[in-house]
Amino acid sequence: MRVVEGIRVCRGPSGLRGLLYESHGWFARTFGRVRADSLEEGLRLWKRPSEAAYFRERDSNPSHRRAVEFLRPRVRGAVLDVGCGLGHLLRDLGGRGTGLDASFANLHLARRFVVPEADLVCADASAGLPFPDGAMDAVVSVEAFTYVADRAPLAREMRRVWNGRSGLVLTHLHRTPAPPARPVTRDDLLAWFPGAEVAEETPETWSVTCAPRGGGS
Numbered sequence: 592m593r594v595v596e597g598i599r600v601c602r603g604p605s606g607l608r609g610l611l612y613e614s615h616g617w618f619a620r621t622f623g624r625v626r627a628d629s630l631e632e633g634l635r636l637w638k639r640p641s642e643a644a645y646f647r648e649r650d651s652n653p654s655h656r657r658a659v660e661f662l663r664p665r666v667r668g669a670v671l672d673v674g675c676g677l678g679h680l681l682r683d684l685g686g687r688g689t690g691l692d693a694s695f696a697n698l699h700l701a702r703r704f705v706v707p708e709a710d711l712v713c714a715d716a717s718a719g720l721p722f723p724d725g726a727m728d729a730v731v732s733v734e735a736f737t738y739v740a741d742r743a744p745l746a747r748e749m750r751r752v753w754n755g756r757s758g759l760v761l762t763h764l765h766r767t768p769a770p771p772a773r774p775v776t777r778d779d780l781l782a783w784f785p786g787a788e789v790a791e792e793t794p795e796t797w798s799v800t801c802a803p804r805g806g807g808s
Contacts, residue, residue, distance in 0.1 A: 592712075592721070595695070595713075596699055596702065597702050597711070598695065598698045598699065598702060598711045598712070598713055599710070599711065599712045599713065600695065600712075600713040600714075601712070601713065601714040601715075601718075601721050627703070629704065630677075630700060630703075630704035630705065631647070633699075633700045633703065633704060634646055634647055634700070637696045637699075637700065638696070646676065646677050646679075646700075649676075649677070649679045650679065654734075654763060655679065655680070655733075657762075658680065658733045658762045658763060659680065659683045659684070661760070661762055661798065662680070662684060662731055662733075662760055662762070663683075663684065665729075665757070665758040665760050665800060666684065666728075666729035666731055666757050666758050666760060667728065667729065667757045668728030668729060668756055668757050669688065669689070669726070669727050669728040669729070670684055670685075670688035670689070670727070670728065670729040670730075670731060670757075671688065671689045671690075671691065671720075671722070671726075671727040671729070671730045671731070671752065672684075672688060672689070672690045672691070672731050672732065672733075673691050673716050673720070673730065673731070673732040673735060673736070673745075673749065674691070674692060674693075674716060674732055674733070674734070674735020674736070674738070675690030675691060675692050675697075675698075675701065675709075675711075676692060676697050676701075676735075677697055677700050677701045677704075677705050678690050678698075678701035678705040678706035678709055678711070679705060679706075680731070680733055681701075681706045681709050682705055682706045682709075684731075686706050686708050686709060687708050687709060688709055688710070689709065689710040689711075689712065689722075689727070690706065690709050690710070690711050690712070691711075691712045691713075691714055691716060691720065691721075692711075692712075692713065693713070693714070693715045693716065694713075695713045698711045698712075698713055716735070716739060716745055716748075717739045717740065717741060717744070717745060719744075719748055720745075720748040720749070720751070720752050722752045723752070724751055724752065725751075725752065725753070725754035725755075726752050726754070727752050727753055727754065728753075728754060728756040728757045729753070729756070729757035729758050729759065729760070730749045730752065730753045730759045730760075731758075731759075731760050731761070731762075732749070732761045732762075733761070733762050733763050734762070734763040734764075734772075736761050736764055737764050737765045737769075737772040737773055737774065737775055738771060738772050738773070740773070742773075742775065742779070742783060743782075743783055746783035746784055747783075750784070750801075753801075755803055755804030756803060756804075757803050758800060758801060758802060758803060759784070759787075759799075759800075759801035760798070760799065760800050760801070761784075761798065761799040762792060762796070762798045762799075763792065763796050763798075764780070764792075764796055764797040764798070764799065765795065765796060765797075766791075766794075766795055766796055766797055767794075767795050769795070775797065777789050777797070780797060780799050784799050784801055786801065787799045787800060787801045788800045788801075788802070
């Protein structure tokens, strides 16, 4: 790992993809003389319009609020958010967890404006999670899981780094086609997360909950 702007970046192709993830000259803006003074300005400078609108509306987005309320009673301790985006979920869960995302620009905005106390890691989750076995009390992911092409290895990695002290919880998993997300079935999820509770979250999405091993959260 190398540390860039307070963010841990995986060495090799996974981290390099993260550093080069965005376009529109964001790298020069990030490390050059142009520095955003607010999240709004950062979104305007570094994100495509559709992405900027998505992140700008996170706090008022009903699906985000539902995810926060679903996760709060189910996770505690050292929380890993896989596909953390700008860190809104980590902030709403207490702000001191670990966030992993493929986009360095996302993490840069998260560090400066949303969740400055979190441990942020730039890596491609589909290439494996760069943490030791059992390093995390809780592992969460909202929506991001179904954007990964090969979900079975990622599920194994999530279970590997989870120590079972708190929950392993995924929400907003697409049941129906929503390109570029890839839908998953109940049978898929039960095969990838043995013993999990799989629930119909909405007509379009699933949730998955692996309870703490040996007791409550």
